[in-house]
Amino acid sequence: MRKVKVDLGEKSYHIVIGSGLGEELQRFIAAADFSRKALLVTDSNVGPLYGQQIKSLLQEAGLCVELAEIPAGERSKCLAVAESLYTKAIELGLDRRSPIFALGGGVVGDLTGFVAATYMRGVPFIQLPTSLLAQVDSSVGGKVAVNHALGKNLIGSFYQPKAVFMDLSLMRTLPKREIATGMGEIIKYGVIYDPDFFSFLEQNRQAVLNLEPDAATHMIARSCEIKADVVSQDEQEAGLRRILNFGHTMAHAIERETGYVRYNHGEAVAIGMIGAADISCRMGLISESVKQRLIDLVERMHLPLLADGCDVDAMYHDIFHDKKTVGGKVNWVLMTGIGSVICRDDVPEDVVRQAMAARISQ
Structure with a gap:
């Protein structure tokens, strides 16, 4: 325990x-x-x-x-x-x-x-x-x-x-899809806070997907430690806690456009994280190799890379109804590396639309 x-x-x-x-x-x-x-x-x-x-x-x-x-x-x-x-x-x-x-x-x-x-x-x-x-x-x-x-x-x-x-x-009764869904948020913690945890997930993929006791306990406890540390510093999302929204801006748009039934939350977050990584790359904040490392881990955890049933115009409209949008500006959580992120509200519309289009299944 x-x-x-x-x-x-x-x-x-x-x-x-x-x-x-x-x-x-x-x-x-x-x-x-x-x-x-x-x-x-x-x-x-x-x-x-x-x-x-x-x-x-x-x-x-x-x-x-x-x-x-x-x-x-x-x-x-x-x-x-x-x-x-x-x-x-x-x-x-x-x-x-x-x-x-x-x-x-x-x-x-x-x-x-x-x-x-x-x-x-x-x-x-x-x-x-x-x-x-x-x-x-x-x-x-x-x-x-x-x-x-x-x-x-x-x-x-x-x-x-x-x-x-x-x-x-x-x-023990969780379906495999539900385990993969949880991995969407778990991967996020490595991206936003802890590169060693990200590496742990890369190196122990099968053990965590099988929920082997030692791997599962560490994975869950470390995820909770990271979130607890962030929340303890910023309970009501005045600053630091915003980093927990990495991948969520696009994810919420995907969920809304698919009626909250096609994708589980963690699946939508996985797609949204790649979308955020794509924006980060287009903004010159990370290299293609860093983005690909995230894509590879998401795919190996049996999470989707693309969203079906979505439209760029509708998704772009949706993000302005997100609670992270203030004064008409969308606060994007973007990567600067594995284990570090920043918040930006100056992402150009064309960059967002290109990243969204890249995440939609054609």
Whole structure:
């Protein structure tokens, strides 16, 4: 078992990583000042596999738990589903000290966190991420949100969990595509922060894709350490935290143009990272060989290089609805090497359009 601290003063919390974390979770609950009534939110994929198991663990820890299951998929990350969870919380009589647990992937975590942040102006929130993508990305850092028809994650807040428990034993049922999807965000951490971690992924590709215990634990813990370090320095994205958006500007446009159903988030990020690397290259910030190194790793991790069903004009329009666009200027996170990036808001339109065209399947 490994622990990573997210150091945010009074809002600090630990990420616990290991296999069979039931007793650790129960000890955490026993030491917390929670009300007895609790809500456990999951989705229609994870619920049938682990919902009752986790509910029993929480009940053994002394909580009176109601299990709420939402439809799996990005479409559930909306105000209508959030309202159904508010109704459930009110009907159950949850108070300001009643904990809400998120059991599932990024959609469940983001939606549940948004509900926890806004129900009675904030109740305790605990993340129990079950997908590799959620473990290394959305469950860490306190960003919670729902989508709007005009853009992803436009309605949300910063709201830190009380703890994050990443039980690797819950990952044994992950499909191979879900493992590859997580690699999209994991590769990002090497690009933006740690060249040695990028090299580790290059040299241990099969071990990490197979989720071999030592490789998986290191990969997840190092990803969380990097994100925790960035978030600890810039909780609300005033500066440094923007680097975590590497690849996301183009990725969000791809997701929107394909209805959030063709590509998983990590797949879209993989394409978006190559797009950002292409812009970096066109701007003279990196060499072709550095860009190719990223392309090679993305491809070897079984992630897509091109997007189907997209149009350059539509994608270019989409980026101005992204929450990273301020004053009509798009803040691009661009590479200056493996392990280093910068933010630029002066990328010419023709460069963006060329990079987008290069990422669209013809």
